[in-house]
Amino acid sequence: MEDLGEVHNLYGSVSVVELQNVVDRREAVKAKMREKNRVDKLSLEWSESSSADNSQTERDILDELCPHKNIKEVEINGYRGTTFSNWLADALFLKLVQLSIDNCKNCYSLPSLGELPCLKFLSIRGMHGITEVTEEFYGSLSSKMPFNSPVGLRFVDMPEWKQWNVLxxxxxxxxxxxxxxxxxELSLETPIQLSCLKRLKVSGCPKVGVVFDEGMKQIEELYNSDCNSVTSFPFSILPTTLKRLEISGYKKLKLEVPVG
Incomplete structure (x- = not known):
């Protein structure tokens, strides 16, 4: 950490690995990440095989690894704490366009990422502690629409996730x-209304089925597989914009394709 702090002219992409070896906040401070205003992409990685003795210490370390506000991409992999730092959802990150949160298996909630003003791509993967995505995920709803910039969103390998609260x-x-x-385990009681959605892919989610709503007027590609509970498919409301449709692994599905 001290050696990293002494390098003042870093620019481009920076990866900091084996962070399980950082002892406490005081050691993380030495990296001086907030001062590195030419770094565009920051990757923070903990070894997946390690476990933390103190969740608060892990949170303190992540707090001190906050990048400069010029950052454009952030990846967090294997973080061992139970809660994330507030800086991950800081609306002052005006250049942050891509965020990946992977294999942070101890975390039981997601940050208020809906407040990030310019975020375009969000990937959440391997979050075994998440059982529900709540309103907290969207952030404060008083000023404007949450997630008003994203173009791409993915949730992958979340075995305990049961509910997604759709606003x-x-x-x-x-x-x-x-x-x-x-x-x-994920089920969606309320359809997701996404007026600009062009590509939807759902697989390995047997309780979700076809996440489709009549509001999706622009969809061009639809992929759905392994949904044993679905018995019918809404061919009648598929938009004329659809160019590619793939469905597989439906054991109970009986297709009734409209004629004409």
Whole structure:
């Protein structure tokens, strides 16, 4: 950490690995990440095989690894704490366009990422502690639509995720690509209304089925597999914009394709 702090002219992409070896906040401070205003992409990685003795210490370390506000991409992999730092959802990150949160298996909630003003691509993967995506995910709803910039969103390998609270108030107004994969317990009671969605892929989510709503007027590609509970498919409401349709692994599905 001290050696990293002494390098003042870093620019471009920076990866900091084996962070499980950082002892406490005081050691993380030495990296001086907030001062590195030429770094565009920051990757923070903990070894997946390690476990933390103190969740608060882990949170303190992540707090001190906050990048400069010029950052454009952030990846967090294997973080061992139970809660994330507030800086991940800081609306002052005006250049942050891509965020990946992977294999942070101890975390039981997601940050208020809906407040990031310029975020375009969000990937959440391997979050085994998440059972519900709540309203907290969207952030404060008093000023404007949450997630008003994202183009791509994906949730992958979340075995305990059961519920996604959909606001239904115009969130994700620019979203074009949505992927939900290997979330076997997830069910959606409220359809996701995504007016700009062009590509939807759902697989390994037997309780979700076809996440489709009549509001999706621009969809061009639809992929759905491994949904044993679905018995029918809404061919009648498929839009004329659809160019590619793939469905597989439906054991109970009986297709009734409209004629003409």
């Amino acid at each position: 239904g108030s115009g969130e994700f107004p620019t979203l074009e690509k949505l992927k939900i994969k290997n979330c076997p």
